[in-house]
Amino acid sequence: MPALLEVRDLTxxxxxxxxxxxxxxxxxxxxxxxxxxxxxxxxxxCGKTTLLLAILGLLPESAHVVKGSIRFRGRELxxxxxxxxxxxxxxxxxxxxxEPALALNPVRRVGPQVAEVVRAHxxxxxxxxxxxxxxxxAEVGFTAPERVxxxxxxxxxxxxxxxxxxxxxxxxxxxxxxxxxxTASLDSTTQAELRALLGALQSRFGLALLLVSHDLGxxxxxxxxxxxMYAGRLVEAGGPTQVxxxxxxxxxxxxxRALPRAPDPAGxxxxxxxxxxxxxxPDPAHLPPGxxxxxxxxxxxxxxxxRPPQETRLADGRHVRCFKYGG
Amino acid sequence: xxxxxxxxxxxxLSFVLVELAPGDYFAEMRLDPRISEATVHALxxxxxxxxxxxxxxxxxxxxxxxxxxxxxxxxxxxVGPLLWPRLRNTLLLTVTATALAWLLAVPLGTWWATRRxxxxxxxxxxxxxxxxxxxxxxxxxxxxxxxVRTGWxxxxxxxxxxxxxxxxxxxVKDVAFHxxxxxxxxxxxxxPALVRxxxxxxADALGAPFVRAARAHGIPERRVLFRHALPAAANPLVSLFGxxxxxxxxxSLLVEVVMSxxxxxxLFLEAILARDFHxxxxxxxxxxxxLLGGNLLADLLLAATDPRIRTEER
Amino acid sequence: MEAEPPLVRVSGLTKRYPGRGGRRAPAVEALAGxxxxxxxxxxxxxxxxxxxxxxxxxxxxxxxxxxxxxxxWFDGTDLLSLRGRRLLPFRERIQLILxxxxxxxDPRLRAAEIVSEPxxxxxxxxxxxxxxxxxELMETVGLPAAWAERRPLELSGGQRxxxxxxxxxxxxPQLLILDEAFAGLDASIQAQIASLLRDLQGRHxxxxxxxxxxLVLMGLLAxxxxxxxxxxxxxxxxxxxxxxxxxxxxxRALLAAVPSRPTPAAPPPP
Numbered sequence: 001m002p003a004l005l006e007v008r009d010l011t012x013x014x015x016x017x018x019x020x021x022x023x024x025x026x027x028x029x030x031x032x033x034x035x036x037x038x039x040x041x042x043x044x045x046c047g048k049t050t051l052l053l054a055i056l057g058l059l060p061e062s063a064h065v066v067k068g069s070i071r072f073r074g075r076e077l078x079x080x081x082x083x084x085x086x087x088x089x090x091x092x093x094x095x096x097x098x099e100p101a102l103a104l105n106p107v108r109r110v111g112p113q114v115a116e117v118v119r120a121h122x123x124x125x126x127x128x129x130x131x132x133x134x135x136x137x138a139e140v141g142f143t144a145p146e147r148v149x150x151x152x153x154x155x156x157x158x159x160x161x162x163x164x165x166x167x168x169x170x171x172x173x174x175x176x177x178x179x180x181x182x183t184a185s186l187d188s189t190t191q192a193e194l195r196a197l198l199g200a201l202q203s204r205f206g207l208a209l210l211l212v213s214h215d216l217g218x219x220x221x222x223x224x225x226x227x228x229m230y231a232g233r234l235v236e237a238g239g240p241t242q243v244x245x246x247x248x249x250x251x252x253x254x255x256x257r258a259l260p261r262a263p264d265p266a267g268x269x270x271x272x273x274x275x276x277x278x279x280x281x282p283d284p285a286h287l288p289p290g291x292x293x294x295x296x297x298x299x300x301x302x303x304x305x306x307r308p309p310q311e312t313r314l315a316d317g318r319h320v321r322c323f324k325y326g327g
Numbered sequence: 328x329x330x331x332x333x334x335x336x337x338x339x340l341s342f343v344l345v346e347l348a349p350g351d352y353f354a355e356m357r358l359d360p361r362i363s364e365a366t367v368h369a370l371x372x373x374x375x376x377x378x379x380x381x382x383x384x385x386x387x388x389x390x391x392x393x394x395x396x397x398x399x400x401x402x403x404x405x406v407g408p409l410l411w412p413r414l415r416n417t418l419l420l421t422v423t424a425t426a427l428a429w430l431l432a433v434p435l436g437t438w439w440a441t442r443r444x445x446x447x448x449x450x451x452x453x454x455x456x457x458x459x460x461x462x463x464x465x466x467x468x469x470x471x472x473x474x475v476r477t478g479w480x481x482x483x484x485x486x487x488x489x490x491x492x493x494x495x496x497x498x499v500k501d502v503a504f505h506x507x508x509x510x511x512x513x514x515x516x517x518x519p520a521l522v523r524x525x526x527x528x529x530a531d532a533l534g535a536p537f538v539r540a541a542r543a544h545g546i547p548e549r550r551v552l553f554r555h556a557l558p559a560a561a562n563p564l565v566s567l568f569g570x571x572x573x574x575x576x577x578x579s580l581l582v583e584v585v586m587s588x589x590x591x592x593x594l595f596l597e598a599i600l601a602r603d604f605h606x607x608x609x610x611x612x613x614x615x616x617x618l619l620g621g622n623l624l625a626d627l628l629l630a631a632t633d634p635r636i637r638t639e640e641r
Numbered sequence: 642m643e644a645e646p647p648l649v650r651v652s653g654l655t656k657r658y659p660g661r662g663g664r665r666a667p668a669v670e671a672l673a674g675x676x677x678x679x680x681x682x683x684x685x686x687x688x689x690x691x692x693x694x695x696x697x698x699x700x701x702x703x704x705x706x707x708x709x710x711x712x713x714w715f716d717g718t719d720l721l722s723l724r725g726r727r728l729l730p731f732r733e734r735i736q737l738i739l740x741x742x743x744x745x746x747d748p749r750l751r752a753a754e755i756v757s758e759p760x761x762x763x764x765x766x767x768x769x770x771x772x773x774x775x776x777e778l779m780e781t782v783g784l785p786a787a788w789a790e791r792r793p794l795e796l797s798g799g800q801r802x803x804x805x806x807x808x809x810x811x812x813x814p815q816l817l818i819l820d821e822a823f824a825g826l827d828a829s830i831q832a833q834i835a836s837l838l839r840d841l842q843g844r845h846x847x848x849x850x851x852x853x854x855x856l857v858l859m860g861l862l863a864x865x866x867x868x869x870x871x872x873x874x875x876x877x878x879x880x881x882x883x884x885x886x887x888x889x890x891x892x893r894a895l896l897a898a899v900p901s902r903p904t905p906a907a908p909p910p911p
């Protein structure tokens with residue numbers, strides 16, 4: 001039986017007026033099973049947002065899918081017509097964008113913005129769509145849905161706005177939600193609330209979730225599998241305890257060490273600052289011929305500069321792209 | 328409040344500027360050997376022109392309060408009654424042109440915003456650039472030439488001969504017929520700029536993250552355009568509305584003179600040439616007043632269309 | 642021997658905004674009496690949620706906002722009594738760096754111009770000298786001189802933040818206020834900027850005031866943390882103490898929101 005979402009060898013390029021095309025996503029393959037939470041870890045510019053937009057067919061004009069396939073419930077999305085894609089978006093696959101302040105129309109009340117998602121996909125009366133919107137607002141934790149329904153986005157806090165955005169994404173009970181850093185721009189206590197909400201909704205509705213996040217706590221608590229992305233490629237995949245507890249790829253190791261964690265009270269100030277990964281991400285228009293991480297890698301081997309490593313499957317079920325493990 | 332201050336400022340400034348200009352209505356009489364210096368003196372004294380400037384301004388303000396707006400030497404009567412019918416005619420012209428220009432610009436600009444990089448885009452870019460480059464006077468004269476050659480439309484005035492004897496319906500039709508040419512000139516003069524502005528605002532809104540979010544939720548494209556992009560684009564457009572009224576007003580002064588529309592324009596020109604001070608000030612004040620009205624209207628519209636502004640003012 | 646005065650001393654600082662919703666609406670109290678001392682070369686983090694008043698405090702210190710009452714002493718000078726020209730030297734000595742420098746940097750200028758602009762405004766040096774200094778500062782913050790001609794939008798978020806720091810350093814400030822200057826940056830970039838700031842502090846004797854909602858991150862960067870809640874500093878102390886022995890309920894709430902995470906692998910032996 002095929003997975004809910006199957007991405008195979010997906011390659012997305014951005015073209016600018018002159019020069020080489022920038023490789024945003026490079027021969028990337030991933031599966032998301034029904035009801036599964038897949039965490040995607042990667043830094044800005046690594047291509048994760050492009051990946052999500054490509055799945056929904058929402059790439060900007062300057063980007064295009066060069067090759068690969070995207071199948072949802074066995075259906076190839078790349079060949080769907082505009083109308084078919086529109087019917088799929090929001091109904092079967094939804095997305096939550098990073099900035100809740102920007103994802104809602106500032107000059108319209110939020111309730112109708114939830115109701116119109118229902119109305120776009122169901123032949124229901126206006127009144128029934130409104131009721132559905134109210135019940136979704138209650139579902140995402142508003143105790144007074146009517147009040148929120150009639151509010152404008154600027155009258156809500158950041159956390160409240162993100163709840164409204166989640167209500168929009170859930171409104172048609174999609175099977176899969178793509179979430180792009182859904183809590184990154186919020187206060188830490190609000191982040192914790194929304195993390196809990198997402199977890200509760202996921203199990204209540206049996207949602208599959210492709211969760212792009214830096215929030216290791218959220219990924220550790222929610223994700224069944226964790227993928228690490230660097231310069232458009234997946235460099236490592238495995239269970240959260242595997243990836244977080246014992247990362248294999250040198251990039252995953254560097255990234256995990258650089259993430260802030262509660263300070264060790266005994267540590268000196270110098271020890272508290274996490275060691276950064278030296279150097280910077282490669283320019284996607286000029287990727288090195290070998291492994292994209294090679295210039296920053298502490299463990300480089302002779303073949304690293306010659307060709308990109310292939311994915312190796314290890315005995316414990318993990319995947320890694322690095323010559324240290326075969327390549 | 329702000330508007331009243333502005334009005335007072337404009338009145339003072341224009342009064343002083345007009346007064347500072349060399350010569351006055353009676354200056355030319357001096358050149359006429361049949362009129363003695365004493366007569367000129369007597370006339371100037373009669374109209375208070377020999378008084379110091381602050382006093383003259385005070386007298387003018389007093390007559391302003393009575394609605395007379397000072398006294399025209401050339402017409403020998405208060406400015407007010409001369410001004411009102413002219414003001415009405417100018418309003419008829421500019422309001423019609425403003426309404427028509429926006430009714431054209433909004434749908435055209437919106438449609439244009441959805442057609443990026445196509446033949447329509449290129450054609451509209453070229454056409455509007457051409458019209459924008461055309462000086463207003465050339466445009467007006469061109470239209471006049473067209474009207475004269477074809478005889479389709481009357482080339483001047485506001486009414487035909489015998490207008491007074493026509494039945495009511497025919498009189499309206501007569502005025503409308505005379506409106507065509509000046510309105511066309513005004514609309515053609517301002518629509519290219521408006522269309523470009525509408526296109527830019529709507530295109531901007533279409534690129535906003537919430538529009539991408541709406542598309543990602545499967546909202547149909549028509550709805551994305553009309554319920555998301557257009558309302559969000561309304562704010563900059565409404566602000567432009569007041570400005571467009573100002574632009575049309577100043578352009579209409581020119582159009583009125585060339586097409587002999589009996590509005591403020593010809594009166595203004597005549598008054599300047601005759602150095603008829605108070606008659607010059609009348610149209611200036613009336614224009615300022617119209618501008619303030621336009622901006623007030625724009626502010627009210629802005630509050631009605633943008634909930635963020637409503638909250639601030641509450 | 643007379644003790645050197647602290648670099649900054651704030652006492653009884655309040656800031657009220659007129660309330661929304663008409664004249665009779667109660668005023669919003671953004672700062673409800675702040676007392677704060679910054680010693681030279683120290684770093685303090687103001688941590689609180691949005692609306693806690695932390696940014697208002699930062700803006701008052703940078704003299705971008707007028708407090709309602711209270712006092713701010715900077716290097717022994719009463720900052721609030723200064724106006725106009727007499728305030729200018731202090732504007733150099735206190736620099737503010739904000740979140741998302743993309744919006745704070747003129748997109749039309751090139752990197753080197755952005756860094757040298759403050760010097761140009763102050764009339765320091767000639768053109769060549771200013772450019773030399775700009776390149777030097779870019780080098781200091783780890784931006785290759787080859788990028789001098791790039792514009793802000795051609796740089797990444799972390800690189801723009803470095804540029805903003807270079808620009809702030811151009812006038813040789815004593816106090817750097819970093820208001821959410823790490824928000825929106827990737828963790829590994831945050832770590833890079835943090836070590837850069839640490840390095841600069843050692844070399845130039847800078848004093849830092851961090852402002853953030855992120856207690857964990859601030860625990861890594863600063864020596865001391867002040868927790869703000871509803872316009873007040875409710876708890877202040879050394880990082881280790883705050884994390885191990887939080888006293889105010891709000892501090893405990895902030896700590897509870899810190900996600901537990903699986904133990905990361907120990908760094909491989911060198």
